[in-house]
Amino acid sequence: MAEKFYFVVNEAAAGGNVAKLWPKIDQRLNQLNVTHSDFKTNFKGDAVRIAKKILAADSSKESVIVAVGGDGTLHEILNGCKQYYASHPSEHQVPITFLPVGSGNDFARAMKISDNWSVALDQILRVSSPQSLVVGEYQENLRGTHGYFINNFGIGLDATIVHDANHSQVKHSKIFGKFSYILAALHVIRTFKPVPTTVITDFERHHFNNGFLITTTNIPYFGGGVNIVPTASAHANNLDLVLIEKPSWKQITSFICHLLVKKHLNLKFVNHFSQKHFTIVTREKRFSQIDGEETPRQEFDVSFSTSSYPFWIK
């Protein structure tokens, strides 16, 4: 077991429910005599700063940083750690892990971390050594931005769904909130304008006039449990790109039926690339989502590659 756990708590995750949950988790940690401290995030992006602050104070071999929230919180902690070690390359890398109590927990689903916090906490406490996992790395060539993702980077359809769902009134409804993504998806599938897209791999260049779904993934799931690439794995040193051109309703129906039996990647109109490096260029403004976090509408010239980080996960 690690000597000290640093819990980075996003009380705003799961529609604010984590604020009510954290005292129970903290009480359980005290009952179990787990040496720990907690840091609450105060605003969007704050977990990046907190992760760097923790590492600057304690980079010991016995420490672990725990994201308490959804995928967005883990995403920020990974990026904070990566930024810290970019300027401290010789230091020991403190592993990170995840207590999935947010609403988007695709990474936990992929890594078989329980969605019951108490079971997930036991899983974390039973780990005895870190394991290195593959994470996605992106370099946005038009704006010079750079970062890492644990799950996926989507341009187009999924990103527009994330945007619409995040800005819908329904999301804040106690009863209908959980349907906000389905409602947004139904609307966006009908209205999304396809985008000309070029994919450049190490050996080839492919052009698609009507890019619709353009999702690069490191794990099987996106959008809260959709098994988009069943073979994707954070243990494999590659990323998977799924690109679908604007489909007819017949193709959408066929895609959904095949998705249910995990055969959708065999469909003729579904393009699937599995590579270590590739670049995606879109010359019209669209939204993107990175681990569920939306970015503004923009054109993209983004190069993808893989990287790795130690995770405190069995």
Ligand SMILES: Nc1ncnc2c1ncn2[C@@H]1O[C@H](COP(=O)(O)OP(=O)(O)OP(=O)(O)O)[C@@H](O)[C@H]1O
């Ligand atoms: N104190 C805070 N107030 C508001 N937002 C915050 C705060 N702390 C973190 N955030 C932001 O909350 C967002 C959602 O976090 P996260 O993905 O972990 O939870 P979630 O419940 O899965 O979220 P969602 O379903 O809304 O995407 C992230 O963009 C994060 O930066």
